[in-house]
Amino acid sequence: MFVPLRWARGFINAAGDTGAASCALELVKVLGPVVFSVKGHVAGTMAARCLGRLLRQVFAAIPPDGASREEEYRELALSLILLLVQKNLLRRTEQVIGAIEQELDTRRGILRAHLEFARDPGAEFVDQLKKSLMAKTGAAGVRLSTSAVPALLAGCRLRIGGNCIDASLQTRLTRLEAELAAAHGGF
Secondary structure, eight states: OOOHHHHHHHHHHHHSSHHHHHHHHHHHHHHHHHHHTSOSOOOSHHHHHHHHHHHHHHHHHSOOOSOTTHHHHHHHHHHHHHHHHHTTOGGGHHHHHHHHHHHHHHHHTEEEEEEEESSOOOHHHHHHHHHHHHHHHOOSEEEEEEEEOGGGOSEEEEEETTEEEEEEHHHHHHHHHHHHHHHTTOO
């Protein structure tokens, strides 16, 4: 069974620290689409070996930018991509990248949340929400993604992990409808 979190933890543990994992992850994000663009079925041990030789030649032709551990980052990123190719899981690259980012945030004490809103609340509200979440949770930072959901009618909905704080008009109207139906035996 494919479990992206196991891949993420293995990748971060192989990196040795979150900084190295972050640098290598940026290379994975660049390499992934390149490997996806290869025509035909790219999977298995032989494909991984051929692809590894090819990508190492490409890396050898790129002069280092001076990062002290750049070669290590390249090799770690390459190892992840090649393992996904070998195991015929290249199609799961985005899931693995997402799991790595989430695990890195967890290890750094960064809270991940998602804000859904009927109308854009504005940057000031979003900044205040982040500060409030940091103060209430003790998080080192907040990674807040947002999306417009016009069906909410007004208000917003905040999701943190499996928890949801719903302050939308849609939910209030649904609850009111249910209460009226219960009080009057249905409509």
